[in-house]
Amino acid sequence: MNHFLTKQRAILKVYLISLIERKKMYGLQYLNELRETFKPYGYVPKHSEIYKALHELTSEGVVYRTRKLRSEDKEGFQEIIYYQFTEKGYEKGQLYKRQVKTDLERSRDIIEKVLKDNY
Amino acid sequence: MNHFLTKQRAILKVYLISLIERKKMYGLQYLNELRETFKPYGYVPKHSEIYKALHELTSEGVVYRTRKLRSEDKEGFQEIIYYQFTEKGYEKGQLYKRQVKTDLERSRDIIEKVLKDNY
């Protein structure tokens, strides 16, 4: 494993864990949240990335999915999928976040060093 | 162009430009320098990355190559390739560094935000 800067997938997963801590949401809601989050930085997450991140958290046993039918006024029934922590999910999520934190700090240190060394 | 964190190729090119500003060197010398630089961060640049970065700087007209024969005591003649700025190379290099600086600062801001938002 060669380390450079933190991968975007890891960062998205950290945000998703934090969001799931607060509120049970579904895919496109997370997408919109995260697009708002990164708007000032010119980074626009793609929907496939969010879904892949959610799928990973699911297969890693951090969260589980519940299908629900969204009954809207006009439209019919649209199936949406909510995510929440499994029994051990919260702890697993915290562990993952801690690991990524170390990686983020290392990345920040690298960037600081690059700026210091070259400018 | 979607922006997330700065790519390692860009960072290596910035370091190479800075190194070429100071001293005319050849490929594996840059590699060793950069391995020392990133040693504390667990990142070990690969030789192919350095060569690709040098090739890019060459085809972008920032540097040019000069072949020299290294006559060592025991060994025979090993051809090595030195890099130095073209006529407009220094300026081009500075321009590139400025562009990457903006990107590095944005990346640092993103990482700071991720740390602030999730921990």
Add this chain to the structure above:
DNA sequence: ATATGAACAGACTGTTCATTT
């Protein structure tokens, strides 16, 4: 073993297509 380079493979991310309501 040092030095350079290219070919190939794998990982990561983005774009497009498919399906349903």
Add this chain to the structure above:
DNA sequence: AAATGAACAGTCTGTTCATAT
């Protein structure tokens, strides 16, 4: 149009192979 998902394509990086001294 909103929502989910998968397939496919492109890019970036790492590993391996080739060549020469």
